[in-house]
Amino acid sequence: MQMKRESWIWLLGSADPADLESALEELKDHCEFVCIVGPETGMLMVQAKADGSGSRFNIGEMTVSKCILEVKGKYLGTGWVMGSDLRHAELAALFDGLLQDPDHHDRLMATLIPRLEEKQRLKTDILLKDASDTKVEFFTLKRGE
Amino acid sequence: MYVAVKGGETAVKNSRKLVAKARRGPKEIPEIRPEQIEHQLGLAVDRVMAEGALYDKKAAVKAIQQSQGDLVEAGFLVRAFRTTLKRFGNSRPVDTEKMQVLRRVSGAFKDIPGGQILGPTYDYTHRLIEFGDEPDTAQQVLREPEGSNDRTISENRVPMTRVVDILIRQGVMQQGQGELIGEKTEDLTRQPLKLPAKRSIRLQAMARGDEGFLLGSAYSLQRGFGLDRHPFLGELRVGFVEVMVTPPELGFEIKVGEIKVTECFMINRNNGTKQDAPGFESGYGLVFGQNERKAMSVSLLDRSLQNSEKDTDEKYPARSQEFILSHCDNVESSGFVQHLKLPHYVDFQSELISIRSLQKKYRKNRKKNNAADL
Numbered sequence: 001m002q003m004k005r006e007s008w009i010w011l012l013g014s015a016d017p018a019d020l021e022s023a024l025e026e027l028k029d030h031c032e033f034v035c036i037v038g039p040e041t042g043m044l045m046v047q048a049k050a051d052g053s054g055s056r057f058n059i060g061e062m063t064v065s066k067c068i069l070e071v072k073g074k075y076l077g078t079g080w081v082m083g084s085d086l087r088h089a090e091l092a093a094l095f096d097g098l099l100q101d102p103d104h105h106d107r108l109m110a111t112l113i114p115r116l117e118e119k120q121r122l123k124t125d126i127l128l129k130d131a132s133d134t135k136v137e138f139f140t141l142k143r144g145e
Numbered sequence: 146m147y148v149a150v151k152g153g154e155t156a157v158k159n160s161r162k163l164v165a166k167a168r169r170g171p172k173e174i175p176e177i178r179p180e181q182i183e184h185q186l187g188l189a190v191d192r193v194m195a196e197g198a199l200y201d202k203k204a205a206v207k208a209i210q211q212s213q214g215d216l217v218e219a220g221f222l223v224r225a226f227r228t229t230l231k232r233f234g235n236s237r238p239v240d241t242e243k244m245q246v247l248r249r250v251s252g253a254f255k256d257i258p259g260g261q262i263l264g265p266t267y268d269y270t271h272r273l274i275e276f277g278d279e280p281d282t283a284q285q286v287l288r289e290p291e292g293s294n295d296r297t298i299s300e301n302r303v304p305m306t307r308v309v310d311i312l313i314r315q316g317v318m319q320q321g322q323g324e325l326i327g328e329k330t331e332d333l334t335r336q337p338l339k340l341p342a343k344r345s346i347r348l349q350a351m352a353r354g355d356e357g358f359l360l361g362s363a364y365s366l367q368r369g370f371g372l373d374r375h376p377f378l379g380e381l382r383v384g385f386v387e388v389m390v391t392p393p394e395l396g397f398e399i400k401v402g403e404i405k406v407t408e409c410f411m412i413n414r415n416n417g418t419k420q421d422a423p424g425f426e427s428g429y430g431l432v433f434g435q436n437e438r439k440a441m442s443v444s445l446l447d448r449s450l451q452n453s454e455k456d457t458d459e460k461y462p463a464r465s466q467e468f469i470l471s472h473c474d475n476v477e478s479s480g481f482v483q484h485l486k487l488p489h490y491v492d493f494q495s496e497l498i499s500i501r502s503l504q505k506k507y508r509k510n511r512k513k514n515n516a517a518d519l
Binding site: 005006009010013014037041042043044045046047048049050051052053054055056057058059060061062063064066068076078080081082083084124127128130131132134135136137138139140 | 194195198199200201202203204227230231232233234235236237238239241242245246247248255260261262263264265307309321322323324325328330332333334344345346348349352353385388390392394395397398399400401402403404406408410427429431432433
């Protein structure tokens, strides 16, 4: 299965950091990396469009943390996460780097990534089911009958 | 004018201690954990993120706890916190049409493509306080297994066409103006409010504005102070939208998060003028979190401020940009009203002197006039 890099970046960024920590323990071999940027916390201005499709406007900012690091002196890993968890940004960047490394790619694609996908899918399913349970059909009543 | 004073260090220190004591409450009662605030007071968290103009649950939760649940104070704390963070950039405009919908209703049409979804709402509750003699609904919900198999995902993936798009297709509403090429997006956090303000600034100001002020102002419109027709709720959506960004180091777009927002389209009737064809016009509101009262108020005000741009009728407060935009920020308004608590002793001395001399003059004049009358 081919997965685009942006897809795993999102999976790593939205993962439960505990899952990334345990995946790191599973790796066993020591992986060397050097932080290039951060991890640091900052903001992203969230924009939207007036009327959903018109001119751009700023709704407000959101806190994000990012990290760029180099794995084995070769692979640049990037991590972006919502919120201020610096360790999470670092882990996300590390795994992005490792996923680019042929020595780790296949194993991670077979272990960590499916686990994260499954969790993501469950979360979405629950939201969808909960919402669809409250779907209504409104009736208009004729008066005077 | 406020003149600086010195002194009172010990009293200030003790007052801080006292507020910490009040915040903590009796020692026998366990302290609230941040996760409890996040998950059990979610709507308060949403309001603080919206008015604090920063989508950050952790910061909003801590702010609520630190301010003993004073949400305006909590919003202020979040605003202060955001000034300490640097900005990495802008997101791509969120696509609300692709929103993962938790709730979506229309007051204008019964049958809308994708259906009406009530989601979590207090609208149909009895507003009876569950004092705990009977098992409350929260306990019942916990007993139900999450994601049980007997529930199936229905045709929920049906794309939800916007109600206003239906009206546009039917030719009773004009297509709004799209974004102009090279159009600059002004940002209220980078430059002070200048009047008249562009619509983008107005929508930003209201998105971070005080819920109570916006609600009251929108209500004034409905009561006849600026609106002479009944508005209709075209559509109200609550759900998650994707936040996409293109980090310079990557050069391609990635998804950084999903945030909960409330979007509202309000429809107003326009009988037309010599230049304008009769039809419907919409007002738009988009705010952080689930906050329907506020999104609806913003959309009513957005319409009224768009109208006052055309007819320059600012007779009513809710049709005046200055009235709405200069007064909707509760960090500013609360600061200005509450600064009156600070010592104004020197000021007031001069007021006293002035009043005393006026009184003296007044008495002298009255005596003179009385003497003349005799």
